[in-house]
Amino acid sequence: MSRTDYSDFLCPIKFCCGKLALETLPAELRVYNARKPLILFSNKAVINGLIDPVKQAFDDSEMVAGIYDGVPESPTLSTIRELSDIYIKNGHDALIAVGSGSVMNLAKVLNIVVSGEPGDLKTCQGEDKITKPLNPFFVVPEASATGLMANGSACIDNFSFTSRYLIPDYLAIDPRIVQQETVGVIIDAAMRALSSSSFAYTLPDTDYFIDPYAYLAIQTICENLIPVIENADSKKGFKDYLIMNDTEKGKMALVTASVIGGFISFCQPAGIVMRLSEALSEYCQLSSGILAGLLLPYGLEYAMLKEGYQTEKLLLALAGPDVYSRTPENERGKSAMGILRDIQDKLFHLTDGYIPRTLAGAGISENQFSEMIERMSQNDEGIDSKGCLSILNHAREGRPVSDI
Amino acid sequence: MYLPEYCEFLSPVQIASGHHVLEKIPGFLKALNAKRPLILADKGVTAAGLIGIVEDAIKDNVQIGAIDDDVPPDSDLKVVSRLSDVYRKNNCDAIIAVGGGSVLDTAKGLNILVSEDADNLMEFAGANKLKRPLKPFIAIPTTAGTGSELTMAAVIADHDNFIKILFGSRFLLPDIAIIDSRMTLTLPAFFTAATAMDAMTHAVESYICLQKNPLSDAHALSAISLISKNLLNVIRKPDDQEGRLLLAKAATLAGMAFSNSTVGIVHTLGHSVGGVCGVPHGTCMSIFLPYGLEYNYHLVNPFIAELLFPLAGPEVYADTPENKRAEKTIEYIRQLNQDLHDATGGRHARFLSEILNRDGEQMVKKSHFDAIARISIGDGTKFYNPEEIDYDDSMLVLEASWDGRPLNRNLVKKNA
Amino acid sequence: MGEYKTYRPKRKILKWLYLYVFMWFTGRAIKIAAKVDDEVKKEFDSIPNNFNVALEVLPYGPALVVGKTEDGKVQYLGSSTKDKKIDLRMIVHNIENAMQLFTFQESTAISFMRNRLYLDGEIPYAAAFVRVFDAVEVYLLPKIIAKLAVKRYPAWSLIRKLSGRVKIYLRAGIGV
Ligand SMILES: [Fe+2]
Numbered sequence: 001m002s003r004t005d006y007s008d009f010l011c012p013i014k015f016c017c018g019k020l021a022l023e024t025l026p027a028e029l030r031v032y033n034a035r036k037p038l039i040l041f042s043n044k045a046v047i048n049g050l051i052d053p054v055k056q057a058f059d060d061s062e063m064v065a066g067i068y069d070g071v072p073e074s075p076t077l078s079t080i081r082e083l084s085d086i087y088i089k090n091g092h093d094a095l096i097a098v099g100s101g102s103v104m105n106l107a108k109v110l111n112i113v114v115s116g117e118p119g120d121l122k123t124c125q126g127e128d129k130i131t132k133p134l135n136p137f138f139v140v141p142e143a144s145a146t147g148l149m150a151n152g153s154a155c156i157d158n159f160s161f162t163s164r165y166l167i168p169d170y171l172a173i174d175p176r177i178v179q180q181e182t183v184g185v186i187i188d189a190a191m192r193a194l195s196s197s198s199f200a201y202t203l204p205d206t207d208y209f210i211d212p213y214a215y216l217a218i219q220t221i222c223e224n225l226i227p228v229i230e231n232a233d234s235k236k237g238f239k240d241y242l243i244m245n246d247t248e249k250g251k252m253a254l255v256t257a258s259v260i261g262g263f264i265s266f267c268q269p270a271g272i273v274m275r276l277s278e279a280l281s282e283y284c285q286l287s288s289g290i291l292a293g294l295l296l297p298y299g300l301e302y303a304m305l306k307e308g309y310q311t312e313k314l315l316l317a318l319a320g321p322d323v324y325s326r327t328p329e330n331e332r333g334k335s336a337m338g339i340l341r342d343i344q345d346k347l348f349h350l351t352d353g354y355i356p357r358t359l360a361g362a363g364i365s366e367n368q369f370s371e372m373i374e375r376m377s378q379n380d381e382g383i384d385s386k387g388c389l390s391i392l393n394h395a396r397e398g399r400p401v402s403d404i
Numbered sequence: 405m406y407l408p409e410y411c412e413f414l415s416p417v418q419i420a421s422g423h424h425v426l427e428k429i430p431g432f433l434k435a436l437n438a439k440r441p442l443i444l445a446d447k448g449v450t451a452a453g454l455i456g457i458v459e460d461a462i463k464d465n466v467q468i469g470a471i472d473d474d475v476p477p478d479s480d481l482k483v484v485s486r487l488s489d490v491y492r493k494n495n496c497d498a499i500i501a502v503g504g505g506s507v508l509d510t511a512k513g514l515n516i517l518v519s520e521d522a523d524n525l526m527e528f529a530g531a532n533k534l535k536r537p538l539k540p541f542i543a544i545p546t547t548a549g550t551g552s553e554l555t556m557a558a559v560i561a562d563h564d565n566f567i568k569i570l571f572g573s574r575f576l577l578p579d580i581a582i583i584d585s586r587m588t589l590t591l592p593a594f595f596t597a598a599t600a601m602d603a604m605t606h607a608v609e610s611y612i613c614l615q616k617n618p619l620s621d622a623h624a625l626s627a628i629s630l631i632s633k634n635l636l637n638v639i640r641k642p643d644d645q646e647g648r649l650l651l652a653k654a655a656t657l658a659g660m661a662f663s664n665s666t667v668g669i670v671h672t673l674g675h676s677v678g679g680v681c682g683v684p685h686g687t688c689m690s691i692f693l694p695y696g697l698e699y700n701y702h703l704v705n706p707f708i709a710e711l712l713f714p715l716a717g718p719e720v721y722a723d724t725p726e727n728k729r730a731e732k733t734i735e736y737i738r739q740l741n742q743d744l745h746d747a748t749g750g751r752h753a754r755f756l757s758e759i760l761n762r763d764g765e766q767m768v769k770k771s772h773f774d775a776i777a778r779i780s781i782g783d784g785t786k787f788y789n790p791e792e793i794d795y796d797d798s799m800l801v802l803e804a805s806w807d808g809r810p811l812n813r814n815l816v817k818k819n820a
Numbered sequence: 821m822g823e824y825k826t827y828r829p830k831r832k833i834l835k836w837l838y839l840y841v842f843m844w845f846t847g848r849a850i851k852i853a854a855k856v857d858d859e860v861k862k863e864f865d866s867i868p869n870n871f872n873v874a875l876e877v878l879p880y881g882p883a884l885v886v887g888k889t890e891d892g893k894v895q896y897l898g899s900s901t902k903d904k905k906i907d908l909r910m911i912v913h914n915i916e917n918a919m920q921l922f923t924f925q926e927s928t929a930i931s932f933m934r935n936r937l938y939l940d941g942e943i944p945y946a947a948a949f950v951r952v953f954d955a956v957e958v959y960l961l962p963k964i965i966a967k968l969a970v971k972r973y974p975a976w977s978l979i980r981k982l983s984g985r986v987k988i989y990l991r992a993g994i995g996v
Contacts, residue, residue, distance in 0.1 A: 006422035011415060015619065018410030020916055024935075027878070027913040031574065033535035041822075058829045060836075060915045062879045065829075070822030086824050131437065133537060208630070208653050209419055212622035212660075219405055220618070249407045253618070321713035325722035410934045530940040570943070615933040782944025787932050792972035819967065820975035 009209035011263060013150060014170045017256050019244060021174035022054060025096065025138065026061035028170050032136040034094035038066040038087050040107055042099035045142060046070055053176045054098055054140060066090055071099075075106040077157050080121075084113045094136040097168075098177070100144045108154035108166045111137050121159055130163040138170040141255055143181035144189060150259045151266030167266075171259060175244065178251045183232055183351060184290070187225070190254055191293030192274075193261020194221045198300060198340075199271035200264045201317060204308040210267055213260050218317035220257040224250035226343065229350050273299035276388060279376050284364050290355060293347075294362070297340040298391045301401035304333060306387060311336055337400065359396040366396060406707075411617030414574065415660040417543075417554055421583035421653055423645060426458055429500070429542060430465035432580050436540035438498035440469035442491050444511050445502040447473055454546055457586055458502055469496035475503070479510040480561040481525055481569075488517040498540035501578070502587075504547045505685075512558035512576045515541050525560065526569065534573040543578035546587045548652040549599025549686055551606055551659025553581040583656055585649040593639050594751035596651075597744040598686025600635045603655035604628065605670050605689040606662035608737075609696065611711060612704045613668040613788045620665035623657045629714035630654035632740075639747045668789030670696035673801060676779040681768045683759055690744070691755055694737045695801050697730075698811035702818055703790040705730040712736065734810075755808035773802045791816070831880070835915050839877065840899060842922050843884040846956060847896040848992040850886050853956050854894035856987045857980075860955050863948045864894050873941075873949050874901045875910045877918040908941030908949065924961070924968045928953065959984045 016024055029037055041051055046069045058065050068086065072079065086092075087110070095114075097107035112124050115134035124130050139149045152166040194217070200207070201214035231247040265274065276299070277291035284291075303309040312332035316324040318339045327335050347355040356362040369392045377383045387404060394401045420428060433441060445455050450473040459468065472490050475483060491499075491514065499518075501511035516528050519538035528534060543553035558571045591599070607627040610620050631654045638647040674688035697708050709729035713721045715736050724732045744752040753759045756768045777798035780786065786793045797817060804811045853860045867873075872887030885897035885904060897904060912918045917936035920926040928950055931937050939946050954970040959981065967973045 006420070006425060006428075008418070008420045010418040014412065014414035014416070016412045018408065020410065020920070023914050023916045031532065031535075043822075055827045056830075058827065060832045060880065061829050063829065065827045066824060067827050068822050068824050072822070090826070131435075208626060208650075208657065209421075212619065212626050212657065215626075216618050216622040219622075223405055244409050249409070253407055256618075321710070321718070321721055325713070325718035412935055531938050532940075567942075614929060779944075782947045784939075784943040784947075786947065787929060787950075792970075817972065817975070820973045 007207055007209065009207070009267070010164060011213070012164065012167050012169065013263070015173075015256065015259075016171065017173040017252055019175065021172040022057035022140065022176065025054075025057050025140075025170075025172060026063050028138065028172075029063065029094055029136065032094065032169070034136050035063055036066065036090070036092050037063065037094040037096050037136075037138075038068060038083075038090070038092040039096045039098060040071050040083075040103050040110075041067070041069045042071050042101070042103040043073065044144075045099035045103070048142070050098055050140075050142070050177055053174070054096075066092055071103045071106055073102055075102060075156065077121075077159075079106065080110055080113060080156065083110050087114045094138065096138045096140065097149070098140040098142075100142045101148055104139060104149040105154050105156065107137060107139070109156045109159070109161065111135055111166070112161065124161055124163070125159050127162045128164075130161070130165045132165070134165050136170075137168045138172065139168045140172050140174065140177055141259060143178040143251060143255055144185040148262055150263040153266065167263075173252050173255050173259075175248050175252055178255050183229055184287075184354065186228065186232075186251075186254065187293070187347060187351075187355060188287045188289030189258040190221045190225045190289075191296070192289035193217050193258045193264075195271065195273045195277075195292040195296050195299075196261045196265035196268070197221075197257075198296060198314060199273065199303070199309070200268050202300065202303070202309040202311055202314055203268075204310065206310070210264060214264055215317045217257040217260045217264070218314070219320075220253045222318045222339070222343070224253050224257075226346050226350070228254060229347070271299065272303065272384075272388070272391065275376065275380065275383070276391065279372050280359075280364065280392075283368050283372060284362050286356070286362055291362070294344060294356060294359065295391065295395050297337040297344075298395045298401050300340075301337060301394075302387055302391050302404060305401065305404050306384075315339070358398040359392060360398075364396070366393070369393070405618060406616065406621065408617055411615075411619075413617060413619040413664050415554065415623075415664065416574070417577050418580040419583060419656055420580060421649065421656070423585045423649060425582050425584045426461035426544070426586070429458075429462045429582065432542060433466055433498055433540065436498065436579055438540040440467050440494070440496045441498040441500045441540075441542070442469050442487075442494065442496040443471040443500045443502065444475055444487065444507055444514070445471070445473040446475045446477065446504075446507050449473060449503045449507070449546055452546075452590055454502060454587055458500070458544065470494040475507050475510050477506050478561055478563075479506050479513075480563045481513075482563070484510055484513040484517060484525055484560060485523070487514045488523075491518050498542070500542045500544065502544045502546060504545065505550045505552045508543055508545070508550075508552040508578075509558040509560055511541065511543070511578075512571065513560045515539055515576070516571070529569045529571060531570075531572040533571075534575040536575065538575050541578040542580045542582060544582045544584070544587060545652075545655075547591070547599045548588045548596075548648070548655040549602040551603065551655060551662060553578055554656065554659035555663045581656065583649070583652045585645045585652065588648050588652055589643065589645060591642075593642060594748040595686075596642070597635070597639055597748055597752045598684060598690060600631055600638075600651055600655070600686075601690035601693065601741075601744070602686040603651075603658040604631050604635075604737075605674075605693050605696075606658040606667060607631070607654075608693060608711060609667035609670055610658070610661040610665040612697070612700060612707045612790065613666060614790055615665040615788055616707075617665060620661040623661035624665075625711075625714045627654045627658035627661060628711060630657070632715050632717075635740075636743055636747060639744065666788040667785050668696060669699055669786070669791075669793055669801070671785040672780050672783045672789065672793060673776070673798060675783050675785065676776040676798075677756075677768060677772075679779055680772050680775045681759075683767050687753055687759060690741050691753060691759075691805055692801070694734050694741075695805050695811050697734050697737070698813055699797070699801055699816055700790045701730065701813050702816065708733050738810075756802070756806050758808075770806065773799060776802060791818075832915055835919055836880070836882065839915070839918055839922060840882045843875070843882050844899055845992055846953075846960070847884045847886055847899075849956050849960060849988050850952060851894050851896040852988050852991045853952070853959060853984070856984050857955060857959070860952050863952045863955075864888065866948050867945050871907045871945070872897060872905055873908045873910075873945070874904075874906045875912070875953075876901055877912045877915055880915075908939075908945050910937055910939055910946065910949070912937040924965050927969050927971060929971045956988070959988050 197214040197217035281288040314336040607624040876883035
């Protein structure tokens with residue numbers, strides 16, 4: 001099956017991933033004729049010691065960089081004001097955001113202000129109100145990178161913005177930056193990306209331009225998540241300083257996959273799994289990414305039965321051409337779901353039960369479901385309450401969804 | 405999966421595809437703040453009625469500044485300079501290029517002149533000379549193969565000085581590429597076959613050459629599978645609009661792959677044979693593709709083996725033992741060439757001695773080999789090929805592809 | 821609230837010195853190889869007279885400039901591109917990339933692949949220059965290292981390799 005008519009696709013980000021990625025920053029700034037970047041670090045990035053490698057990447061370049069360390073967890077308009085004063089007063093001409101989450105969000109909003117007139121925040125609010133490219137905006141993600149940074153949305157106080165021009169121009173993923181992170185954070189980011197990619201990849205009408213990105217994200221997460229978690233605490237040996245080891249490559253690949261997942265969720269409406277897991281996360285201690293991983297097979301089974309999602313295709317991305325070719329056609333979807341459940345099972349063991357296998361294991365009780373779905377349908381009219389309840393109930397008991 | 409220590413990927417062109425996308429151009433222009441586009445094409449495009457289709461699709465909603473279909477197949481500085489006068493005289497503020505490689509390259513050069521308000525294109529020759537975005541630029545490819553709408557390079561000739569000038573910058577890329585099935589619907593069968601094999605070669609080479617990376621790989625695999633599933637059907641049933649669209653999408657995916665990971669010996673030799681004997685690019689690609697795989701076999705056979713899946717599908721893949729898959733891939737491509745040869749009534753050439761011009765004369769002679777091999781060692785694509793390519797190496801492949809003999813892989817020079 | 825500072829880039833003096841010495845030596849070696857090796861000589865024959873090639877590191881150098889004079893002699897023109905007519909540039913983006921290349925952690929081919937360096941000029945001449953560069957590396961370096969630096973280690977006779985190596989080392993190093 002194929003999408004017979006219109007499709008529109010754009011991925012303006014330049015990905016740069018691997019050894020000496022940070023050192024490409026000055027050269028890439030030169031492409032845009034920028035000479036004086038302002039580099040923003042989140043508090044966490046400062047604690048993780050990320051300032052040194054980033055600023056040293058500018059050594060032996062002709063560029064004097066401005067460094068702002070300690071962007072607060074929840075920046076406000078006054079933070080924007082302070083930073084835009086700094087940017088303008090010191091003659092900066094590009095932004096580099098290092099870290100994840102809040103600093104990315106802040107940088108996007110800041111870039112609207114410094115690229116235009118001070119009143120722009122009001123006029124640029126909403127969808128597609130920005131009409132021209134902004135100043136160069138580069139990002140350097142940490143291992144906890146969620147998709148936030150690669151999408152075109154940002155919000156601050158009561159303002160929210162959506163535009164292709166908010167998507168960063170350049171993304172440098174460097175082994176020195178993606179090192180320190182807890183297992184929970186890595187799993188959260190990976191599972192969030194796996195969910196959005198899996199839904200995009202199995203769409204009833206294939207979108208051939210999103211397909212490669214989704215395929216890559218799924219393949220990357222499936223091949224690298226478990227080994228990276230298994231080796232999370234291993235120390236670097238002597239040899240590893242000469243040749244990049246697999247765990248290091250795996251971590252970088254996972255960050256890339258997370259970023260791609262975020263980009264995909266910007267192109268596609270959120271699937272049922274992401275919406276449910278956002279809502280569920282308010283009822284328990286677990287993050288929405290981890291919950292999305294748990295709900296994923298159930299959500300896909302539902303989407304296949306209800307809307308014809310091509311779950312059999314997923315087996316190719318998850319297990320590769322060999323397994324796919326050997327599996328009889330009518331069992332491919334089922335096998336794919338089996339692999340997803342397998343990953344969940346392995347994570348459960350590797351984290352000593354921190355990652356649950358069922359919603360019951362997550363400590364969410366059945367009678368919270370209907371209240372939650374009630375609240376969801378107030379904000380979101382298109383939601384299929386019965387379907388949601390069925391997904392949740394199956395996920396609670398760990399029973400595959402076989403009919404609707 | 406293959407994870408390199410370092411890689412880059414960039415494909416920032418917006419892709420709008422479908423059966424009725426041309427009608428959306430006025431909206432795209434508005435979003436780009438443009439009002440009066442100059443439409444560029446060549447005579448072939450007009451003769452095929454494509455300019456008419458484009459004009460009809462947009463004229464009610466946008467003021468066309470001018471239409472110029474006088475771009476020759478080997479466009480040069482003078483043409484670009486003449487077009488810049490047309491652009492300025494008609495107060496245009498955007499470019500729409502309809503056509504293949506030459507029209508697109510001309511449009512890129514034109515865009516430099518009119519955006520930088522310059523008269524001398526030579527000031528911008530070379531790599532990374534442009535520092536800011538140019539005027540709005542929409543590309544409408546009409547061949548489903550070249551992928552020039554996705555590459556950051558342009559080649560423009562200087563016929564007075566007998567040189568070709570290279571321009572390289574990300575700002576040369578169009579803002580939007582329009583993939584509309586109507587643009588390729590009337591392409592003759594042998595031409596469809598050749599351009600599709602060009603796209604196939606982009607995908608295959610990007611998958612085996614040195615700059616491959618996970619994102620270019622994913623694009624290449626999709627492209628190969630789409631071409632393999634649709635090419636013969638479209639040749640046999642030329643008005644299959646859906647098949648045409650899928651082939652065009654595949655060519656775009658292949659373009660995204662190779663503009664990031666580049667191509668190797670198939671293009672090295674193809675460029676030279678094109679330059680020396682005037683053979684169309686796609687024809688060279690189909691002929692050299694199996695040889696390119698054989699030539700690099702000792703270095704990349706696991707990658708070649710992986711290509712069997714998108715080429716031949718799960719059944720053949722499962723039935724072929726692992727250590728035979730790379731050879732099977734090569735065999736499959738040879739068979740595809742044979743099938744295309746049969747389906748086009750023999751017009752799709754399988755080897756060099758079979759290439760004929762309009763008058764039925766042989767285009768490549770053995771006496772050309774020396775010149776071809778000499779030019780090959782100076783072609784930029786040789787850098788990206790897994791194995792080194794010197795004069796003797798080129799001769800080896802040329803000799804074998806003269807009459808379609810498989811390459812004797814033992815004769816390929818290897819690391820000493 | 822956070823704190824704002826400016827960071828003035830430091831110079832990497834040691835790395836620069838290493839590159840300076842290495843590129844100086846290689847430059848002189850190229851000039852001599854053009855005399856002692858037929859293949860290198862042939863490559864230079866394909867480059868026009870009065871033509872200069874620079875391999876340079878951005879933004880502060882060093883550079884390696886070699887060229888052909890009006891009468892076709894191969895010359896080493898020093899470690900700076902300043903005030904010289906350069907017809908072909910091979911530009912390394914930054915000093916770390918140059919270190920990867922000249923400590924043979926990345927071959928010339930791989931450096932191209934990874935966009936560590938780019939070309940500005942006519943590609944056929946660049947291809948010839950890369951072949952010259954490869955040949956000189958085969959002369960100067962022991963096989964185990966040269967194999968990392970070039971794409972295909974050539975099957976030269978031991979005599980060609982050793983006699984060339986001795987001549988180039990002696991004449992480039994101490995000018996014998
Ligand atoms: Fe091509």
